[in-house]
Amino acid sequence: MKVALFGAGRIGKVHAASIKTDPRSELAAVTDVMPEAAQALAREHGIAVRSPDEILADPAIDAILIASSTNTHADLIEAGVKAGKAIFCEKPIDLDLARALEIGRLAKTHDKPMMMGFNRRFDPNFAAVKAALEAGEVGKGEMLAVTSYDPAPPPVSYIKVSGGLYRDMMIHDFDMCAFLFGMPKTVTAHGSCLVDPEIGAAGDIDTAVVVLTYADGRIATIRNSRRAPYGYDQRVELLGSEGTLEARNEIENTVVKSTAAGTVSAKPVFFFLERYMRAYAIEWSAFVDACVEGKPVPATVQDGVNALALAEAANLSFREGRPVEVTPAMTGA
Amino acid sequence: MKVALFGAGRIGKVHAASIKTDPRSELAAVTDVMPEAAQALAREHGIAVRSPDEILADPAIDAILIASSTNTHADLIEAGVKAGKAIFCEKPIDLDLARALEIGRLAKTHDKPMMMGFNRRFDPNFAAVKAALEAGEVGKGEMLAVTSYDPAPPPVSYIKVSGGLYRDMMIHDFDMCAFLFGMPKTVTAHGSCLVDPEIGAAGDIDTAVVVLTYADGRIATIRNSRRAPYGYDQRVELLGSEGTLEARNEIENTVVKSTAAGTVSAKPVFFFLERYMRAYAIEWSAFVDACVEGKPVPATVQDGVNALALAEAANLSFREGRPVEVTPAMTGA
Amino acid sequence: MKVALFGAGRIGKVHAASIKTDPRSELAAVTDVMPEAAQALAREHGIAVRSPDEILADPAIDAILIASSTNTHADLIEAGVKAGKAIFCEKPIDLDLARALEIGRLAKTHDKPMMMGFNRRFDPNFAAVKAALEAGEVGKGEMLAVTSYDPAPPPVSYIKVSGGLYRDMMIHDFDMCAFLFGMPKTVTAHGSCLVDPEIGAAGDIDTAVVVLTYADGRIATIRNSRRAPYGYDQRVELLGSEGTLEARNEIENTVVKSTAAGTVSAKPVFFFLERYMRAYAIEWSAFVDACVEGKPVPATVQDGVNALALAEAANLSFREGRPVEVTPAMTGA
Amino acid sequence: MKVALFGAGRIGKVHAASIKTDPRSELAAVTDVMPEAAQALAREHGIAVRSPDEILADPAIDAILIASSTNTHADLIEAGVKAGKAIFCEKPIDLDLARALEIGRLAKTHDKPMMMGFNRRFDPNFAAVKAALEAGEVGKGEMLAVTSYDPAPPPVSYIKVSGGLYRDMMIHDFDMCAFLFGMPKTVTAHGSCLVDPEIGAAGDIDTAVVVLTYADGRIATIRNSRRAPYGYDQRVELLGSEGTLEARNEIENTVVKSTAAGTVSAKPVFFFLERYMRAYAIEWSAFVDACVEGKPVPATVQDGVNALALAEAANLSFREGRPVEVTPAMTGA
Structure with a gap:
């Protein structure tokens, strides 16, 4: 299972390590609005930095892991659903309940696993x-x-x-x-x-x-x-x-x-x-x-x-x- | 310091033991609406059963310890104040706040120690x-x-x-x-x-x-x-x-x-x-x-x-x- | 059960309190080589100071509690056995094993309870x-x-x-x-x-x-x-x-x-x-x-x-x- | 730092994981007397199975990690010293104290780090x-x-x-x-x-x-x-x-x-x-x-x-x- 990581910050690094620990999943790409952060993480894991669009368009990517800033979560979930990816998203969906409710309705229509990162x-x-x-x-x-x-x-x-x-x-x-x-x-x-x-x-x-x-x-x-x-x-x-x-x-x-x-x-x-x-x-x-x-x-x-x-x-x-x-x-x- | 105990039930017995443990206080009398309870406690401690009136009237009694049922607390405090005794009373003063407030006002006029049994x-x-x-x-x-x-x-x-x-x-x-x-x-x-x-x-x-x-x-x-x-x-x-x-x-x-x-x-x-x-x-x-x-x-x-x-x-x-x-x-x- | 206490020091005081706590035993007399220590303890408990001989000779005394110094233990046990008392003795019997063995043999001949104070x-x-x-x-x-x-x-x-x-x-x-x-x-x-x-x-x-x-x-x-x-x-x-x-x-x-x-x-x-x-x-x-x-x-x-x-x-x-x-x-x- | 692992058993697997966790060390080769064990570990880590001789002769290998059976430890340490490798060896050196003393003397002559696996x-x-x-x-x-x-x-x-x-x-x-x-x-x-x-x-x-x-x-x-x-x-x-x-x-x-x-x-x-x-x-x-x-x-x-x-x-x-x-x-x- 090939995974692309959105967000190379503190929590993104934690998830990158988890992805490598499970032998069934492989970290395949990373993207971040801060190019240096993405490069650093890519270098450490021997993977490529790619743009969000490339990732979403690549049929070889099975799942996306959303660990970017909160205000991007809802949009990325929508894009991921459209692209047919399995989606793991850090909490919260959005700070706005109405927007979260929209995503909640969208989730019901998606046939791939979607999971929120309630780590506790x-x-x-x-x-x-x-x-x-x-x-x-x-x-x-x-x-x-x-x-x-x-x-x-x-x-x-x-x-x-x-x-x-x-x-x-x-x-x-x-x-x-x-x-x-x-x-x-x-x-x-x-x-x-x-x-x-x-x-x-x-x-x-x-x-x-x-x-x-x-x-x-x-x-x-x-x-x-x-x-x-x-x-x-x-x-x-x-x-x-x-x-x-x-x-x-x-x-x-x-x-x-x-x-x-x-x-x-x-x-x-x-x-x-x-x-x-x-x-x-x-x-x-x-x-x-x-x-x-x-x-x-x-x-x-x-x-x-x-x-x-x-x-x-x-x-x-x-x-x-x-x-x-x-x-x-x-x-x- | 001579103490009379009102109430020979479970908590009265505990207090009787405490009175004997402190060398400065002496259990001098006990009273209870249940004569047998009072007799049993009196026998165990080698003291006399007396009526509430006798106790309150006896100038040799320095303090009263009120461990009788809740509905008697306020009246006994009033009687104790009138008799000039130091008063130790089990909680609560009364179940009725208005009555407790009366006792609170009365307490301010009494020149002997008055204490509530907040044991914790x-x-x-x-x-x-x-x-x-x-x-x-x-x-x-x-x-x-x-x-x-x-x-x-x-x-x-x-x-x-x-x-x-x-x-x-x-x-x-x-x-x-x-x-x-x-x-x-x-x-x-x-x-x-x-x-x-x-x-x-x-x-x-x-x-x-x-x-x-x-x-x-x-x-x-x-x-x-x-x-x-x-x-x-x-x-x-x-x-x-x-x-x-x-x-x-x-x-x-x-x-x-x-x-x-x-x-x-x-x-x-x-x-x-x-x-x-x-x-x-x-x-x-x-x-x-x-x-x-x-x-x-x-x-x-x-x-x-x-x-x-x-x-x-x-x-x-x-x-x-x-x-x-x-x-x-x-x-x- | 009437008990006489030999030894009014630190451990003797502890035992005096224990004797009073059990309603079946009564502290009846105390003796100590230090008369003031014996007097103080006697006063506190409202009992008499008596000599060892008086105590041992008094048929009203059922038991002796030996809490005096170690070098007196064996002799007092022997005296207690001779006087027909129940005996409670602080440890050790004696610092000399041969003497302790003598007491051990004597104990087998005594028909009253004898107990060593192994408090732990x-x-x-x-x-x-x-x-x-x-x-x-x-x-x-x-x-x-x-x-x-x-x-x-x-x-x-x-x-x-x-x-x-x-x-x-x-x-x-x-x-x-x-x-x-x-x-x-x-x-x-x-x-x-x-x-x-x-x-x-x-x-x-x-x-x-x-x-x-x-x-x-x-x-x-x-x-x-x-x-x-x-x-x-x-x-x-x-x-x-x-x-x-x-x-x-x-x-x-x-x-x-x-x-x-x-x-x-x-x-x-x-x-x-x-x-x-x-x-x-x-x-x-x-x-x-x-x-x-x-x-x-x-x-x-x-x-x-x-x-x-x-x-x-x-x-x-x-x-x-x-x-x-x-x-x-x-x-x- | 390139490391070759001797022994692909239970403890060998633990060490293989440790080698990968430290970013400064790289697992480069594995060897085991049981070929299947070596193959399985090699496959999991994407590395080569090599013979002991190849490993010892390869100047690109900086260190050897000895996690094979106890009776091979002393010989492998000697071979590692001769080959000029840094050596990490699981305890014990040998079950025989005389043999261990020999290795102890040899260790004093080696100018590369040698360490025993006293994990506690x-x-x-x-x-x-x-x-x-x-x-x-x-x-x-x-x-x-x-x-x-x-x-x-x-x-x-x-x-x-x-x-x-x-x-x-x-x-x-x-x-x-x-x-x-x-x-x-x-x-x-x-x-x-x-x-x-x-x-x-x-x-x-x-x-x-x-x-x-x-x-x-x-x-x-x-x-x-x-x-x-x-x-x-x-x-x-x-x-x-x-x-x-x-x-x-x-x-x-x-x-x-x-x-x-x-x-x-x-x-x-x-x-x-x-x-x-x-x-x-x-x-x-x-x-x-x-x-x-x-x-x-x-x-x-x-x-x-x-x-x-x-x-x-x-x-x-x-x-x-x-x-x-x-x-x-x-x-x-």
């Missing part, structure tokens, strides 16, 4: 929570708590084009709730600017709590902060009728030091590249499974629409200071 | 969180998460007279938030009946999430369930600008067993008597400190009013499906 | 290891590792009269091995002076490793140090044919702090009074069980002889630099 | 213990305890040609002690056959404890078992004058499940390929560092001789039931 679904820890829940190991799910803190806020220049915390950062956590508990009935959002006043000046928040309630009474909470001085804090806790499941952080090493100052163990691994490196490789193999073996796609375009719809609902809830109901119109479902 | 403030784990926060060990507090699950729901007969989950169970957690973060600006409550349909039929909930927001942007979340099959789950987690503090559960023993089935460690200690046994003794000594050494009372009647006001706000928020603002009128502050 | 057998963590092993939860035992470090060395004046590390400190660990694995076939001792050169100058060691081998091939290791800067380190680890059991340290509180400096949790509880406080109470109740209910004594005089025999074998092994066989002559068994 | 030195957890010890974080080292259990014994056919537990299995742990504490003065070995009577029938043991004593009084213990039903158990614990360092096991995932049956977390990762996968890659990069950047070799041929000398001393100690002194003649140092 493939983290072995979260996947083990999902598996234990589905196996009934803690009975029926009742409450879910997702904790998700970045080690440090991004530059304010990034914040300004990010679409805001709910769409940029919490979208992963909305998907985690959807992954484990499905789609909620209401969204209630709280947020504030505690980490960096510049973020507040840019009209965004850096600290947030969202509560999701479900039609059957289940309740999920999400906590986000743009700053955790000890590193990337990525945990899930789930109360079921017969017990609790917790996915704790992965830590840098297993050494424990006990001195008069107390007992010290290592910090969580630094950030998403460290924490989710395995997840990226597993995610890619799941896409290859769908392309090569016809297995179901484990993170669909609809999942991407759903997460964005929850982010939109959170934005509305936060602005209006009230719970917001999630309607079918929001998700196109 | 004296749990060494939660107290260590408070101390670390105040020492600036994690910088300025930003988010707080209180997890508080009972091992199993009480009988529905109890639920019916309990005042509801927010006033009966979450009141401890409201106080924990007030203890660590002070009084919030808004309360948003979510709840459902997932554990026992009989609880729902009795008009109550058994699963709840409440979010508190603070004027300065801090956010606290409380999660309650009437059932945790692995035992009493009592944790606090606090994100500050420089780190996180977690108070984890105390467990039955430190043995870890590794077999082909995985690595198994002990469950949390069973329920509040086990978990908070040390807290009850420390709490009592803090009251004796206030009586004997003039130290400040670490859990005041106003703290009792405040926790009840938050429970009332949660009830209103839950009924009306909207955030409720906490006003000075609610707390009499 | 009653620690809930070690007791849980024993219970799990006996229940077959990890199959048949194969290797045992006992880690036992004091927080800081005692004064050299104490070292000089202690009988040496193997008899004074490791005797507890020899008993732990006997408790879990029974009596070994050989003892091989290694030791050095790394903590305090004064200890070496006094002819003792402060760091030691002993290996015990069993007739059926099992192997136990004991590690001792007179100094662990983070507190009392008391652990047991057992490999069985189906898994491993570890009893870890008890810690001061459950708070975990994560900052840029790492993740810090509390140190082990400071020393034996903190760690084994519960064990002392459980131990005492086991003795009362034996006296009142005729249950078997869980730590016999023979257990005391056995532990001392292993210490003697370790001394010999260390001096001669070779494995030493444990013979029936050493234990009188 | 590169495990991030053990490396962190080493770094913390060298940084003085726990003061001066006093006691070391290495725990090293395999998940299950190998086939008895392997046992018979393995050289015995001390040389085949504990050699890694001898090297770990040398890595952290240097070379000891005495070796005292204990062992038995508890896991599989067939192993005993083959003249070997499957359970062992070895104590190493150092000239300055430090003491190390090693515990080995051929079976740990919960997986590969690989831990190190070090007591220093100011604290303790523990390298704990890596576990399969971070999920913790609490139910009425207790709190269950994941098992250690299964075996050496899982546990040491990262270590193999880091180890290889260290060899490339030595070849390309002239950095010191972190695991020398002398380290290989030293570990084998300790295994020999353990064999002698076990046979004769006495401590054995480690002499300069044993290590050629």
